[in-house]
Amino acid sequence: xxxxxxxxxxxxxxxxxxxxxxxxxxxxxxxxxxxxxxxxxxxxxxxxxxxxxxxxxxxxxxxxxxxxxxxxxxxxxxxxxxxxxxxxxxxxxxxxxxxxxxxxxxxxxxxxxxxxxxxxxxxxxxxxxxxxxxxxxxxxxxxxxxxxxxxxxxxxxxxxxxxxxxxxxxxxxxxxxxxxxxxxxxxxxxxxxxxxxxxxxxxxxxxxxxxxxxxxxxxxxxxxxxxxxxxxxxxxxxxxxxxxxxxxxxxxxxxxxxxxxxxxxxxxxxxxxxxxxxxxxxxxxxxxxxxxxxxxxxxxxxxxxxxxxxxxxxxxxxxxxxx
Numbered sequence: 001x002x003x004x005x006x007x008x009x010x011x012x013x014x015x016x017x018x019x020x021x022x023x024x025x026x027x028x029x030x031x032x033x034x035x036x037x038x039x040x041x042x043x044x045x046x047x048x049x050x051x052x053x054x055x056x057x058x059x060x061x062x063x064x065x066x067x068x069x070x071x072x073x074x075x076x077x078x079x080x081x082x083x084x085x086x087x088x089x090x091x092x093x094x095x096x097x098x099x100x101x102x103x104x105x106x107x108x109x110x111x112x113x114x115x116x117x118x119x120x121x122x123x124x125x126x127x128x129x130x131x132x133x134x135x136x137x138x139x140x141x142x143x144x145x146x147x148x149x150x151x152x153x154x155x156x157x158x159x160x161x162x163x164x165x166x167x168x169x170x171x172x173x174x175x176x177x178x179x180x181x182x183x184x185x186x187x188x189x190x191x192x193x194x195x196x197x198x199x200x201x202x203x204x205x206x207x208x209x210x211x212x213x214x215x216x217x218x219x220x221x222x223x224x225x226x227x228x229x230x231x232x233x234x235x236x237x238x239x240x241x242x243x244x245x246x247x248x249x250x251x252x253x254x255x256x257x258x259x260x261x262x263x264x265x266x267x268x269x270x271x272x273x274x275x276x277x278x279x280x281x282x283x284x285x286x287x288x289x290x291x292x293x294x295x296x297x298x299x300x301x302x303x304x305x306x307x308x309x310x311x312x313x314x315x316x317x318x319x320x321x322x323x
Contacts, residue, residue: 002026002118004077006062006110007084008049009033009042011187012125012178012223016081019224021052028075030060031084036091037189044317045185062106069113076115079231082107082124085154088189089129089276092151103154104161111165121172123230124162127155128179128216128245128281137249138284141177141241149276159241166238173238174230179245179283183220183303184310188318191215191252192259192304196311197318199263209273211253214280216245219303229292245283246297255300262308 003020007013008029017029029049033042049055060068062084086092086102111122131139132146147153159175166173186193198205226244260266288294 001079002028002075002077003079003081004072004075004114005029005081005083006060007031007082007125008057009046010083010087011185012181012220013081013083014045014049014185015183015220016083016224016227017049017055020228021049021055024054026054026056028056028058028072028077030058030062030069030072032061033059036086036088037187038318041185041188041318062109063101065109065113069109072110073113073115076118078118078120080110080114080119080122081227082110082122084110085125087151087187089149089151090274092149092154093276096150099150099154103151104157107158108161111169116169116171119171121174121231122162123174123176123227124158126159126175126177126241127152128177128243128283129278130155130159130177131278131281133278134280137280137282138247139243139282140284141243141287148278151276163239170238172235173240174233174235175239175241176227176244177241177283178223179216179218179243179281181218181220181223181244183307185314186220186307192217192255192307193311193318195256195259195266196308196315199266200311200315202265202267204267204269206271207252207256207268208271208277210270211251211256211268213252213277214282215250215252216248216281216283217250217255217300217303218244218246218248219298219306221303222246222297226288226292226294233291242288242291243283243285244288245281245285246299247283247285248297248300249280249282250300255304258301258304
């Protein structure tokens, strides 16, 4: 079995690649190693992957169809996990073209270029951002999409594109709407690790909307477990969408209080809400649980402890310059 994973130096891409390599499966990983967030962290992740003999890395900017991207057309893959994207809902207002070029055109470039002779399935990252602000919770996959930022809009375009391409190429496409993924080796621009960074360097943490938000925090081990199980899942339709979430309703202020118990020195500065952010994410995970026969997800206390333990051991791999 051979698997292609795009965005292999990113948080989810790295975590999945690392788990699959441990199963002695051959993986080709591609990434452009950009500096949207700490590039050193991405290189540390990549160095871990390079220790495996069954891993090959190709540096690729998926916005461009060139010699490097064309290298994947010479390899016959069984599965493609597409996680390469420009992340960050807030930055998407500043540079929407970058998001379109990377998330939409880049996705099309990869799918068009990859060798399709043996390809059985394409599993790609969508986002809970496609839902925007909703009134009915938990949010089901059939909810009306109301993206309120360019990032979420690109993910909607990816889903529409996948619906068409699945029929054109006669390949199963599975879109994963991730809800606030966190855990070891997580993104330093996201809430939990960003707060731990601020505590470490003894700086104020700017708490958006004074912490009056709800998020469906989903532990990275649940995400990688689901992604791998999807290899053996036989979908009824050529294009399938799943919420990937713990089905939790975590109040940000409550989470801050939990972290304060472990780090009473934390310094908080409340700021106003950001226009890119939704007030609440809280997903329904019944579809994925029933499809893969998953009994339960890790709770936030377990995942938070694992994340904090990892941070204490690895805090020096993160660049604190922009904290």
